[in-house]
Amino acid sequence: MVRVRYAPSPTGALHIGGARTALFNFLFARHHRGRFVLRVEDTDQTRLVPGSEAAMMAGLKSLGLTWDEGPDVGGDFGPYRQSERLSLYRRYLEQLEAEGKAYRCYCTPEELQAERERQRAQGLPPRYSGRCRHLSATERAARAGRPSVLRLKVPEGGTTVVDDLIRGPVRFEHAVLDDFVLCKTDGTPVYNFAAAVDDHAMAITHVIRGEEHLSNTPKQILVAEALGFALPQYAHVPMILAPDRSKLSKRHGATSVEEYRAQGILPEALVNYLLLLGWSPPDGNELMSLEQAVAAFDLQRVQHTAAIYDQKKLEWMNAQYLRRLSLERVIEALGPFLAAAGVDPGGGPPLAAAVALTRERARTLAELADQLTFFYRAPERYDLEGAAKYFRHPDTAERLEALAERLQPLAAAWTALALGEAFEELAREWGVKRAEIIHPVRLAVTGRTVGPGLFELMEVLGPGACLDRIRRAAQAIRQGVVGR
Secondary structure (H helix, E strand, C coil): CCEEEECCCCCCCCEHHHHHHHHHHHHHHHHCCCEEEECECCCCHHHCCCCHHHHHHHHHHHCCCCCCEECCCECCCCCCEHHHCHHHHHHHHHHHHHCCCEEEECCCHHHHHHHHHHHHHCCCCCCCCCHHHHCCHHHHHHCCCCCCEEEECCCCCCEEEEEECCCEEEEEEHHHCCCCEEECCCCCECHHHHHHHHHHHCCCCEEEEEHHHHHHHHHHHHHHHHCCCCCCEEEEECCEECCCCCECCHHHCCCEHHHHHHHCCCHHHHHHHHHHCCECCCCCCCCCCHHHHHHHCCHHHECCCCEECCHHHHHHHHHHHHHHCCHHHHHHHHHHHHHHCCCCHHHCCCHHHHHHHHHHHCCCHHHHHHHHHHHHCCCCCCCHHHHHHHCCCCCHHHHHHHHHHHHHHHHHHCCHHHHHHHHHHHHHHHCCCCHHHHHHHHHHHHCCCCCCCHHHHHHHHCHHHHHHHHHHHHHHHHHCCCCC
16 A cells, blocks of 8 residues: 655744645545655754644645644554654664664764864865774773764665656765764654654655655665665655745745735645646646546656746636635635725625625735725725826716716616616717726726726625715815825
């Protein structure tokens, strides 16, 4: 059975790189009817951020990514926090030392730093020289009781080959690998050792992770081979870079799942977008539900080159989901944004009707909430450029008042069709283009110059609010208090 794992460190927010890795693991497991494991790598207690683990789990769940085994749900291969697996690591560390495959290193941080500086001065890459590897029994006895780390004896010749499912064979010469540390002076295991042990102990069949971990893989393979473990298959997905191919940062947009949620990006859209960062759909159709992605996903379609982040593409995709999802789903997600915009949907037309009319123009939930405000709150000011353009005609106030009187009898049959006919009739009577009436009225009713079709929004808004706002705008024009 396929078994994959997502193994974050709880050191901060769930960033899109981690979310994309979790997504690929989830899709691979579900596609092959396997198991998706969540493992928390928290051995480095100095880097832990309180609340990070819970926030990370909440972020994954908000994207629809659920796991079969993990700290909160248990499983047959637990515990699923590395901090709770120290006795297992200790047993394997003792085994490696007893078999002579690892050795104690007594070098102080100052000695190691001096060694690295000498190597740099000679134009050599800094690496541990292995000085403690060849200590005699007498020399080791003399150092007994001193702080020490445990290092793996890396073979002095040959290579380790990573048979990557995405990149093909990648070779690492042992000559450039030093005898790396397995555990710190306090006995805490380091990442490469603990990850190799856990992947074996949890029966992980495929390790799918970002390419920044590719350099760690030969070390994990060497640990596994020293302990006699069978190896999982490895697949390293491409990095996510900014449009200028630099490291993605906040200056390029949001970087964490929580920040995207705050921007008004729907989780369905974010998952769909993350899917396309390094993977191409077989039929070229970019809009895919999570269920469709499960059916289509395979590692053969993961690209080798870096994926380029595009904020505009994400917002475009979010706009597609705003239009395609059910009104109930959009309204459910919209609640916090309406509250932030100070909108009380109970004090105006049915929210479903307003959303249905408005969502075609919005890219995010935040934009949609902003565009809904005029349905529930009369404009306190009018767009400055719009007022200068559409309220400047000397007859505008008079026309708005005349229009209100003409529309008053339509209150019993207030439809977009009837409103359009009334505007057409007035335009003929006044000898003007219909647009010369539409633009001032839109500004009077919404305070804005753009929005949904005027007649449709007036139908949703209702006759009472529309007529009141048209008359108020006429009065404001006469008093010279328009614009903002």
